[in-house]
Amino acid sequence: xxxxxxxxxxxxxxxxxxxKLWPDVRDMLLLLEPADIAAILAEVSVDRLPLLYRLLPxxxxxxxxxxxxxxxxxxxxxxxxxxxxxxxxxxLYVDDTVDLIEExxxxxxxxxLKHTDPETRKSVNEILNYPExxxxxxxxxxxxxxxxxxxxxxxxxxxRRTGVDKETINICYVTDPSRHLLGLVSIRTLLLSDxxxxxxxxMETNYISASTMDDREDVAQGLKKYDFxxxxxxxxxxxxxxxxxxxxxxxxxxxxxxxxxxxxxxxSPSDKPYLRTGVVETVxxxxxxxxxxxxxxxxxxxxxxxxxxxxxxxxxxxxxxPMLMGTGGxxxxxxxxxxxxxxxxDEIDFDDIFRVAWKxxxxxxxxxxxxxxxxFVKLILVDRWLMGNSEVTVMVALAICLTLVCTVFCAKVVGxxxxxxAERVGLDPAVLAAPFISTIVDVLSLLIYFRFASxxxxx
Amino acid sequence: xxxxxxxxxxxxxxxxxxxKLWPDVRDMLLLLEPADIAAILAEVSVDRLPLLYRLLPxxxxxxxxxxxxxxxxxxxxxxxxxxxxxxxxxxLYVDDTVDLIEExxxxxxxxxLKHTDPETRKSVNEILNYPExxxxxxxxxxxxxxxxxxxxxxxxxxxRRTGVDKETINICYVTDPSRHLLGLVSIRTLLLSDxxxxxxxxMETNYISASTMDDREDVAQGLKKYDFxxxxxxxxxxxxxxxxxxxxxxxxxxxxxxxxxxxxxxxSPSDKPYLRTGVVETVxxxxxxxxxxxxxxxxxxxxxxxxxxxxxxxxxxxxxxPMLMGTGGxxxxxxxxxxxxxxxxDEIDFDDIFRVAWKxxxxxxxxxxxxxxxxFVKLILVDRWLMGNSEVTVMVALAICLTLVCTVFCAKVVGxxxxxxAERVGLDPAVLAAPFISTIVDVLSLLIYFRFASxxxxx
Numbered sequence: 039x040x041x042x043x044x045x046x047x048x049x050x051x052x053x054x055x056x057x058k059l060w061p062d063v064r065d066m067l068l069l070l071e072p073a074d075i076a077a078i079l080a081e082v083s084v085d086r087l088p089l090l091y092r093l094l095p096x097x098x099x100x101x102x103x104x105x106x107x108x109x110x111x112x113x114x115x116x117x118x119x120x121x122x123x124x125x126x127x128x129x130l131y132v133d134d135t136v137d138l139i140e141e142x143x144x145x146x147x148x149x150x151l152k153h154t155d156p157e158t159r160k161s162v163n164e165i166l167n168y169p170e171x172x173x174x175x176x177x178x179x180x181x182x183x184x185x186x187x188x189x190x191x192x193x194x195x196x197x198r199r200t201g202v203d204k205e206t207i208n209i210c211y212v213t214d215p216s217r218h219l220l221g222l223v224s225i226r227t228l229l230l231s232d233x234x235x236x237x238x239x240x241m242e243t244n245y246i247s248a249s250t251m252d253d254r255e256d257v258a259q260g261l262k263k264y265d266f267x268x269x270x271x272x273x274x275x276x277x278x279x280x281x282x283x284x285x286x287x288x289x290x291x292x293x294x295x296x297x298x299x300x301x302x303x304x305x306s307p308s309d310k311p312y313l314r315t316g317v318v319e320t321v322x323x324x325x326x327x328x329x330x331x332x333x334x335x336x337x338x339x340x341x342x343x344x345x346x347x348x349x350x351x352x353x354x355x356x357x358x359x360p361m362l363m364g365t366g367g368x369x370x371x372x373x374x375x376x377x378x379x380x381x382x383x384d385e386i387d388f389d390d391i392f393r394v395a396w397k398x399x400x401x402x403x404x405x406x407x408x409x410x411x412x413x414f415v416k417l418i419l420v421d422r423w424l425m426g427n428s429e430v431t432v433m434v435a436l437a438i439c440l441t442l443v444c445t446v447f448c449a450k451v452v453g454x455x456x457x458x459x460a461e462r463v464g465l466d467p468a469v470l471a472a473p474f475i476s477t478i479v480d481v482l483s484l485l486i487y488f489r490f491a492s493x494x495x496x497x
Numbered sequence: 498x499x500x501x502x503x504x505x506x507x508x509x510x511x512x513x514x515x516x517k518l519w520p521d522v523r524d525m526l527l528l529l530e531p532a533d534i535a536a537i538l539a540e541v542s543v544d545r546l547p548l549l550y551r552l553l554p555x556x557x558x559x560x561x562x563x564x565x566x567x568x569x570x571x572x573x574x575x576x577x578x579x580x581x582x583x584x585x586x587x588x589l590y591v592d593d594t595v596d597l598i599e600e601x602x603x604x605x606x607x608x609x610l611k612h613t614d615p616e617t618r619k620s621v622n623e624i625l626n627y628p629e630x631x632x633x634x635x636x637x638x639x640x641x642x643x644x645x646x647x648x649x650x651x652x653x654x655x656x657r658r659t660g661v662d663k664e665t666i667n668i669c670y671v672t673d674p675s676r677h678l679l680g681l682v683s684i685r686t687l688l689l690s691d692x693x694x695x696x697x698x699x700m701e702t703n704y705i706s707a708s709t710m711d712d713r714e715d716v717a718q719g720l721k722k723y724d725f726x727x728x729x730x731x732x733x734x735x736x737x738x739x740x741x742x743x744x745x746x747x748x749x750x751x752x753x754x755x756x757x758x759x760x761x762x763x764x765s766p767s768d769k770p771y772l773r774t775g776v777v778e779t780v781x782x783x784x785x786x787x788x789x790x791x792x793x794x795x796x797x798x799x800x801x802x803x804x805x806x807x808x809x810x811x812x813x814x815x816x817x818x819p820m821l822m823g824t825g826g827x828x829x830x831x832x833x834x835x836x837x838x839x840x841x842x843d844e845i846d847f848d849d850i851f852r853v854a855w856k857x858x859x860x861x862x863x864x865x866x867x868x869x870x871x872x873f874v875k876l877i878l879v880d881r882w883l884m885g886n887s888e889v890t891v892m893v894a895l896a897i898c899l900t901l902v903c904t905v906f907c908a909k910v911v912g913x914x915x916x917x918x919a920e921r922v923g924l925d926p927a928v929l930a931a932p933f934i935s936t937i938v939d940v941l942s943l944l945i946y947f948r949f950a951s952x953x954x955x956x
Binding site: 069194207208230244288292296298299303304313317321325327328329332338342349350358380383385405412413477480 | 527528530531532653656657660661666667684685688689703705721722723724726743744747748750751754755757758759761762763764770771772776777779780783784786787788790791794795797798799801802805806808809812813815816817818819820822823824827828830831833834835836837838839842844845849852853856859860863864867868871872875935936939943
């Protein structure tokens with residue numbers, strides 16, 4: 039049931055619009071959640087979009103608007119009358135207005151700011167001033183604040199009066215007259231308390247808060263770790279300035295995971311969905327890494343070139359180069375991804391470096407042993423004996439297998455250490471992942487291979 | 498502030514415990530959130546763990562227990578008296594009990610089931626019967642249910658009476674006498690309505706629900722997509738059997754992302770944190786993939802071997818093999834990761850296959866052009882002219898650059914298509930990611946390279 043049949047709805051909406059049966063289209067849309075309506079509107083033709091959007095009742099229209107992609111939002115705003123724009127903006131939460139402004143071109147932003155009420159505009163400007171990856175930039179300023187000397191009945195009355203405009207009423211914040219945060223009360227505690235209880239006595243004073251300048255990723259992980267639905271954000275003077283709600287935290291977590299995926303695959307992070315990113319934009323995010331990696335692959339070329347003459351003599355060695363480099367790369371990749379993920383989930387930090395190294399060293403020893411054992415058997419049984427390739431001598435097999443053991447060891451240790459060192463010096467560990475590590479491992483494995491070949495085969 | 502100084506706390510707890518100042522240890526622990534207390538208890542010595550745990554007040558103790566890792570939970574349970582065990586179990590939510598049972602060995606499970614009350618045991622058994630990745634397996638059965646003819650005042654009274662034991666009161670569920678779900682009411686709606694309003698009139702009948710057998714990943718994505726705090730789960734007869742709350746959905750999302758990371762790096766997914774996984778377990782999750790990939794790397798070996806004699810004649814070609822294979826692998830990796838991530842985030846599905854192919858083809862054309870252009874200039878200017886390597890002729894450079902164009906194209910298209918096809922036939926797209934795609938691309942790039950070399954250099 040989760041997977042709504044948007045395709046089916048889409049066709050019906052198309053069909054009814056073609057017949058201009060607007061009330062029917064409206065009734066159909068009213069059955070859906072805002073996110074689904076937004077998805078359907080994203081598919082209709084550009085000239086029909088404003089028409090369909092105007093069918094929606096005011097409040098729902100704003101909810102749908104929030105769920106839309108920037109392109110459609112811009113299109114709609116450009117078609118809005120001033121009154122229509124104001125109506126939508128009045129319904130938006132402050133953090134949604136901020137998101138909108140961040141996506142729109144300057145002229146549209148100007149118009150948006152002109153039509154937001156002064157108080158919201160002040161909050162919006164405040165949030166826009168925080169750095170992009172900070173807690174301040176993802177918070178909302180619309181929360182329920184209570185006073186310590188209120189009774190539960192007073193508090194409930196206040197929530198009833200002001201709650202409509204707040205992003206969440208599930209957790210309320212108790213502040214003193216100069217806005218310092220004193221404690222939290224959940225709506226559950228309020229409902230389960232007596233009407234005459236005083237807030238001060240039931241509030242949780244032992245709370246966790248974020249500071250406006252904290253990294254948004256840490257804040258999101260905090261919400262997850264403590265199973266909170268919202269986290270208060272305070273400024274340098276410990277005054278409550280906003281809250282980060284769980285839905286925004288989830289978005290941050292997914293964005294950060296996507297960023298890690300992209301970095302690990304050697305792409306600059308993009309914040310647009312795959313099909314919304316144009317060809318030029320996609321090329322821009324991919325080409326610098328490809329060029330860089332191609333450049334670093336020339337190192338392996340240099341190593342091979344320096345050994346070229348000897349390879350020409352014992353050409354059977356050439357065929358095993360891809361396997362050795364590939365296995366090294368795969369081993370390094372495994373360790374680096376395990377460590378990078380551990381770092382993002384806060385399971386590991388730099389202080390664990392020796393535990394990580396010790397673990398990877400043992401894993402590498404076992405993996406290296408198993409892989410080279412299997413390979414030795416395969417080389418002698420299959421290549422030499424079954425296929426009758428007399429060039430694969432025991433010494434050749436030995437050179438290959440010793441290279442495997444050493445390469446796997448280096449790959450796993452380098453793969454695990456580099457992300458930790460990157461984290462230490464303040465780089466994103468994912469930047470140093472797969473592509474870079476495999477370049478290092480490639481060069482290492484070739485050097486080891488040629489060294490063993492020289493030693494054992496007298497080249 | 499998010500990043501609690503657990504290290505500092507840890508030392509103080511250690512210090513106070515050594516001096517046996519138990520009330521001080523207790524006061525110190527009481528300042529912390531359950532998740533942090535669990536983290537500290539995970540670090541203390543095994544014989545001191547039960548002692549410190551017993552300092553905690555009953556309710557907090559249960560919350561800390563839930564946050565602990567399986568090893569410590571088992572240790573504690575084995576030390577618990579029957580009364581202690583019962584006390585902890587009584588405080589757990591049903592879904593936490595299920596999680597616990599899934600982690601414990603059979604003897605401990607038997608003891609746990611013996612001491613849970615019959616009603617909880619029934620719910621636990623029900624949840625345990627659902628397949629591992631289903632919505633049913635992550636739901637809880639403790640929700641607030643209301644009747645359609647209740648007034649808001651009745652409803653609030655019911656929440657006050659039963660809410661303590663419910664996992665969430667933020668959303669309440671309206672059911673008929675045979676437990677069919679009729680609608681939802683948020684606590685916000687309840688509070689903002691008049692006391693005499695009837696539930697039937699204010700409930701949201703246009704809700705989204707999951708079925709017990711839905712994939713838990715889809716359910717988690719649903720909660721995110723619609724910004725819900727909980728989602729009702731119904732059985733085949735549309736009877737409400739449980740709810741999935743946002744905290745469990747977040748755990749699912751992170752687990753699934755971690756699984757994707759692991760699969761993409763060629764590791765079998767593990768559900769334990771990095772440092773908790775033993776060497777043997779880690780080797781087991783990595784070695785099958787390494788063996789498989791090593792085996793498939795022998796294909797590249799075979800391709801090279803078949804060209805060995807010609808490579809011996811024109812040995813300059815050997816040095817560029819790693820760069821060509823590497824660039825192909827990186828390009829394939831970029832596309833496959835972009836598509837796999839798009840699939841997990843529901844931004845792409847199989848029906849988009851032509852749009853994806855068309856996009857990647859264009860991106861590949863541009864990237865291939867740029868890379869081979871840059872490479873041609875580098876080969877002629879640096880390798881031939883600056884380094885005086887006369888073996889790098891224009892024809893050699895041409896063979897390399899044409900190979901690049903074709904390899905990049907194949908890599909990007911294969912990288913983007915394979916995950917989509919995997920999804921289509923019901924495989925996890927991440928399984929077909931980086932390692933497999935690069936094996937295919939490796940073989941392709943060698944074949945293309947040797948073909949162009951033969952044609953242009955007359956080998």
